[in-house]
Amino acid sequence: MAPKLERFVSPGKGNGLRATTRIQCGELVLSAEPLACCVSNKLARDVCHHCFTRCKTLLRCSQCKMARYCNIICQKQAWACHKRECKCLQRLLPRIPTDSVRLAARLIFALLSPPTDHSEELYTLEEHESHLSSMSEQKKQGLSQLASMLELYLKQETPYLVQEMPPSCREPLSLIAKVTCNCFTISDEELQEIGVGLYPSLSLLNHDCRPNCVMVFEGPKLKLRAVRDINPEEELTISYIETLSLTEDRQKQLEDQYHFTCHCQQCDTRDKDGLMVLGEEAAWHQLKEALPRLEGLKAESNWQALLKSCSHLLSTVGSNVPDENLYKLRMTDMALDASIYQGHWEEAMRYGEKTLPVYRQYFPDPHPVHGLQLMRIGKLKHHLEYIEDALDLFKQSYQIIKLTHGHDHSLTTDLLMKMDECRSEMDQHSSSTH
Known part of the structure; x- marks a missing residue:
């Protein structure tokens, strides 16, 4: 086991893991094979x-x-x-x-x-x-x-x-x-679930809704990386759930699934809740009510019906609900998925662009979800030949992914290649115009 960490009793949480030495943002803290998966x-x-x-x-x-x-x-x-x-x-x-x-x-x-x-x-x-x-x-x-x-x-x-x-x-x-x-959900590089595994020592990691570490998988191998600088004796934390939801919803999920009440700073201050429900309540309630039905369409891969419903609802609420609203963000993300699957690239790019400033607010630390979203929109821009914009988004994505996934991950390599492609296309363009 890496000497960077040790087991200790975390006040109010039972067992935990803490740093024995200073750990830098982006540093690989631990990699582990599953006992079973x-x-x-x-x-x-x-x-x-x-x-x-x-x-x-x-x-x-x-x-x-x-x-x-x-x-x-x-x-x-x-x-x-x-x-x-x-x-x-x-x-x-x-x-x-x-x-x-x-x-x-x-x-x-x-x-x-x-x-x-x-x-x-x-x-x-x-x-x-x-x-x-x-x-x-x-x-x-x-x-x-x-x-x-x-x-x-x-x-x-x-x-x-x-x-x-x-x-x-x-x-x-x-x-x-x-x-x-x-058990941990094993995900692919697009963060889609592909399996489940048991990693005994990593079960010691306690939850925080704004954790200082993230887990990324390479096949079934789990890599734990720091997303903030961590001091000696500071506890290492991960998030057990998707944190982009209201405090009471996060707490309910943690209690139902993991049998504890979260008292992290984000839960105690509820600091993001106001942002998540911005806008006219009657209008965003419409979006919230529609989400389960839309999730169903997404699960059935009924992209045409999904896109039609999302674009109708989003245009109905219009500016009464700002982009930061959680339910509007979820629906915009679904519209983005559906547009991509339908091959409506311009439409997909428009939906994607609306999400980026919001992701930046909700994920202040390097986070794989934010990095992947930037990469995704960058690929759309590249495909539609907005080369300079694409390069800018790939650069922003790279700044996150190199920390959350590491320099040797296939996703990081992929981003470097995308950036090179953009640069050479820009060079070709400038030499052909001179």
Whole structure:
């Protein structure tokens, strides 16, 4: 484990991680492989189950018909993890267990064949909280159904496994609860969810709605980077949720999912709430009410209907609701997505431009979401041949991405290439006009 951090008891929060030395903004604090991970069911056909790369064509496991790999090498490397799972999947076909059940099973298999390198973990699975005592009956019932599914899934494999299992895994309900409270969503470089994983030592990181660290994934490998300068003995924090929402909504999500009340500075001062609900209340309420229906259209990839609804609603509220309003921002972002999928580039660029000043206000620290938005709008500008504007946006994006993702990340390299393309196009243009 890196000497940059140590475990400590965080006042009011239980266990935590703090810096042992000064850490600079953009510095890689830690990188970790998961103890267990799996690709999300909804992307099982699109993502390699070993390296988590998206591929157009994947090789399918001939036995379980579910696991898919980008090539023979990945398939061979995955076999040690997959062989037990493969038998379980075959017996359950055509049913596929949920992501959390598959992750819990993979966790059990991983603990039965411990890695040869005994790297120093700061936190073991035994110490993870299940939070069962503080859960509502309804939530416990949902988890009990998952625990029954886990037992059914492991049926053939478990008679002789139980004796070998660590005590922490012998009780399916407790294990499922630990997994759902402590797992991380693994995302691709566009920050889209592609899987789930358990990284025991990183479960020590406590939440803050304005954290001093961010997590970025390279395949299933997790990289933790500082987004502010951190002093020795200062606690390291990450955000467990998407922070761009009102304080009461963030707090409700944290209580429901992670069973604690957040008392970070942003929650205690509610300093962004006023900005998020700027404008005429009756007008922005219309947008808020429409969002669930629009999310549905987005999930169905019904881009035409989505774009029509968004542009109608946005023109209806007009200037009564400013761009900073949270619900207007969400709708503008959806209109941007829908315009891109429909190939309406000019329209997409107009929506995108409206979001950038707002993102700057909501993400004062380097944040992957802000960096990616700048890159996205830069690509639209480039495509539409606004080369100088594109270069400017790529530069701004690069200033963020090099800190949140690091200099060696493929996204950072991609940005450098985009900037070079813009410069050479500008050179060609100026030499042809002289």
